[in-house]
Amino acid sequence: MNVDVITERIPNRKAKEIYERICRQTTISKTELLEQSGMTVSTLTRLLEELTVQGLILESGFGASTGGRRPILYEKNPAYAYVFGLEISRTLSKLVLVDLGMKKLDIKSWTMTAEMTPDVLIRLIVEEVKRMLAAHHIHSSSVLGIGIGAVGPVDRLSGTILEPSYFPAKGWRNVEICRQLTGELGIPALLDNGANTAILAESWHQRTQSFRHLLYIHAGIGLRSSMVSEGKVIYGAVDMEGSVGQMIIQTDGVAHRNTSGNYGALESYASLYAIEKAARSALKQGRSTVLSHLVDDPEQVTYLHVLEALKKNDPLVVEIITEAATYFGIGLANLLNILHPEKVILGGPLIAGGELFFQTATQVAIRKTYYYPAYQVVFSKGQLGEEALAIGAAVMVMDQLVRL
Numbered sequence: 001m002n003v004d005v006i007t008e009r010i011p012n013r014k015a016k017e018i019y020e021r022i023c024r025q026t027t028i029s030k031t032e033l034l035e036q037s038g039m040t041v042s043t044l045t046r047l048l049e050e051l052t053v054q055g056l057i058l059e060s061g062f063g064a065s066t067g068g069r070r071p072i073l074y075e076k077n078p079a080y081a082y083v084f085g086l087e088i089s090r091t092l093s094k095l096v097l098v099d100l101g102m103k104k105l106d107i108k109s110w111t112m113t114a115e116m117t118p119d120v121l122i123r124l125i126v127e128e129v130k131r132m133l134a135a136h137h138i139h140s141s142s143v144l145g146i147g148i149g150a151v152g153p154v155d156r157l158s159g160t161i162l163e164p165s166y167f168p169a170k171g172w173r174n175v176e177i178c179r180q181l182t183g184e185l186g187i188p189a190l191l192d193n194g195a196n197t198a199i200l201a202e203s204w205h206q207r208t209q210s211f212r213h214l215l216y217i218h219a220g221i222g223l224r225s226s227m228v229s230e231g232k233v234i235y236g237a238v239d240m241e242g243s244v245g246q247m248i249i250q251t252d253g254v255a256h257r258n259t260s261g262n263y264g265a266l267e268s269y270a271s272l273y274a275i276e277k278a279a280r281s282a283l284k285q286g287r288s289t290v291l292s293h294l295v296d297d298p299e300q301v302t303y304l305h306v307l308e309a310l311k312k313n314d315p316l317v318v319e320i321i322t323e324a325a326t327y328f329g330i331g332l333a334n335l336l337n338i339l340h341p342e343k344v345i346l347g348g349p350l351i352a353g354g355e356l357f358f359q360t361a362t363q364v365a366i367r368k369t370y371y372y373p374a375y376q377v378v379f380s381k382g383q384l385g386e387e388a389l390a391i392g393a394a395v396m397v398m399d400q401l402v403r404l
Contacts, residue, residue: 002188003145003188003189003190003400005188006144006145006188006397006400006401006403007400007401007403007404009054009056009401010051010054010056010401010402012047012050013404014039014043014047015047015050015051016401016402016403016404017037017402018033018037018039018044018047018048018051019051019056019057019076019401019402020402021033021036021037022051022057022074022075022076023076023402025075026075027060027061027073027074027075028073028074028075029071029072029073029074030044030045030048030071030072030074031071033048033074048074055077055080056076056077056080056401057074057075057076057077058074058075058076058077059072059073059074060073060074060075061073076100076101077100078099078100078101078103079099079100080100081099081100081142081143081144082097082098082099082100082105082136082138082142082143082144083097083098083099083100083143083144083145083146083147083394083397083398084096084097084098084129084132084143084145084146084147084187084394084397085098085146085147085149085197085390085391085392085393085394085395085397086125086146086147086148086149086390086393087148087149087150087194087197087389087390087393088121088148088149088150088151088161088177088194089112089150089151089194089220089389090112090151090164090166090167090168090220090221090222091111091112091220091221091349092109092110092111092112093109093110093112093116093121093125094107094108094109094110094387094389094390095107095108095109095125095128095129095132095390096387096390096391096394097132097136098391098394100144100398102201102204102205102391102394102395102398104387104391105132105136106132106135106136107387107390108128108132110124112167112168112169113168113169114168114169115169116168116169117169117170117171117172118161118171118172118175118177119171120169122177122180122181122184125181126181126184126185129146129185130185140185140186140187143187144187144188144397144398144400144401145187145188145189145190145397145400146181146185146187146188146189146190146393146397147189147190147191147192147197147392147393147394147395147396147397148177148178148181148189148190148191148192148393149192149193149194149196149197149198149389149390149392149393149396150164150177150191150192150193150194151164151167151193151194151222151224152164152193152194152195152224153193154191154192154193155191156190156191156192158176158178159176159177159178159179159189159190159191160174160175160176160177160178160191161173161174161175161177161191162174165222166221166222177189177191178190178191188397188400190393190396190397190400192233192393192396193224193226194218194224194389195216195217195218195224195225195226196226196233196392196396197388197389197390197392197393197395197396198216198218198226198345198347198382198384198388198389198392199214199215199216199226199227199228199233199345199392200228200233200392200395200396200399201384201387201388201389201391201392201395202214202216202345202382202383202384202388202392203228204392204395205383205384206383212229212230212342213227213228213229213230213339213340213341213342213343214227214228214229214341214342214343214344214345215227215335215336215339215341215343215344215345216228216344216345216346216347216382217244217332217335217344217345217346217347217348218347218348218389219270219271219328219346219347219348219349219350219351219357220271220272220348220349220350221271221272221273221349222245222267222271223244223245223266223267223270223271223331224244224245224348225244225335227339227341244266244331244335245265245266245267245271246261246262246265246266246267247265247266247331247334248262248263248264248265248266249264249265249266249269249327249330249331249334250264250269251263251264252264253265253268253269254268254269255268256268257273266327266328266330266331269323269324269327269328270324270325270327270328270331270350271324271350272303272349272350274324275303275306275320275321275324275350276301276302276303276306278320278323278324279291279298279301279305279306279316279317279320280298280299280301281298282316282320283295283298283301284298287316288315288316289309289314289315289316289317290308290309290312290314290316290317291305291306291309291314291316291317294308294309303349303353306320306321307353307354310353310354310356311354318356321353321354321356321357321360322356322360324350324357325350325356325357325358325360325361325364326360326361326364328350328357328361328364329360329361329362329363329364329365329368330364330365330368332344332361332362332364332365333364333365333366333367333368333369336365336369336375336377337369337370340375341377342377342378343377343378343379343380344377344378344379344380345380345381345382346358346361346362346379346380346381346382347381347382347385347386347388351381352381352385352386358379358381362379365379
């Protein structure tokens with residue numbers, strides 16, 4: 001099913017403009033819309049009536065008077081339609097059901113094990129979508145579509161997950177995820193890489209703030225990045241959202257875990273893989289650490305064990321995390337010196353694991369950023385946490401309403 005069916009819900013270009021302006025605000029008055037759009041009173045009045053009749057917007061009371069009649073306030077109608085957002089990552093996949101206000105109505109997660117092939121996951125997703133719709137008494141005609149934020153690289157136009165690395169299960173290559181879900185569910189499906197959907201979610205959540213240029217980095221099994229400028233995701237010639245992990249920070253450094261990767265790549269020093277590798281190596285060397293009481297074999301150490309030891313302030317683990325965060329901060333400083341974002345949002349397991357990684361990385365980045373303190377950047381863990389990728393996938397679908 002073509003996504004044009006979403007775009008065509010608002011056929012008038014000027015109506016799309018007004019609807020988009022209303023969506024950017026909690027509420028907005030007719031006077032403000034007149035000032036911002038430059039339209040005539042009659043044109044704006046007609047468009048507002050059309051959008052209201054269609055159910056896309058609501059009158060939400062009156063604003064403060066400036067001497068005359070109190071102006072009518074308008075807001076987006078969150079119950080006009082519903083959207084599914086799907087995250088497909090290496091460790092976890094997640095489905096959310098939201099209204100157009102991005103209020104979460106339901107959620108379901110699946111651990112990505114060696115048995116979670118594309119066919120298995122798609123079957124589970126289809127079953128869960130149907131369950132959610134029935135549970136919330138939502139007819140499929142009220143669903144805009146399903147957005148998918150997946151590990152890249154992806155082909156957005158064909159809706160295909162191409163050749164992602166490090167999936168536990170086999171079969172995750174050239175998966176036509178959009179075609180399969182549309183065929184099973186009868187609703188439009190859109191695909192983008194997860195870093196892009198995450199920053200879409202954060203950008204939407206902060207839409208009333210003044211930040212125009214946002215950079216997002218997801219730090220986990222790999223490193224993924226994306227950037228938004230003026231509310232729009234910046235796309236390159238190809239989808240290479242994981243390429244930030246191949247940034248060379250030590251030319252004669254260690255080999256990448258993937259033979260096609262660069263020597264001395266950032267991902268080899270600042271990732272779940274790098275931290276687990278350092279912890280296992282230290283255990284084999286006989287270093288004193290809480291980790292030795294958590295596993296019988298050094299090869300059994302996982303990031304969860306590292307976090308458990310970190311909570312106990314284990315000196316070895318503090319050292320490992322600090323070193324990884326320092327390398328990450330160097331890579332982050334390189335990006336700041338090139339892209340100059342106003343705000344950087346950091347997400348993923350490494351960031352969620354505790355304050356040590358976040359604080360160390362951002363402090364290193366600030367110290368190594370050119371023109372500091374003249375150039376100031378805001379660092380944040382984001383407002384949506386680990387649900388950002390899935391919610392951003394839903395935002396991607398919602399944005400089709402105003403696409404020309």
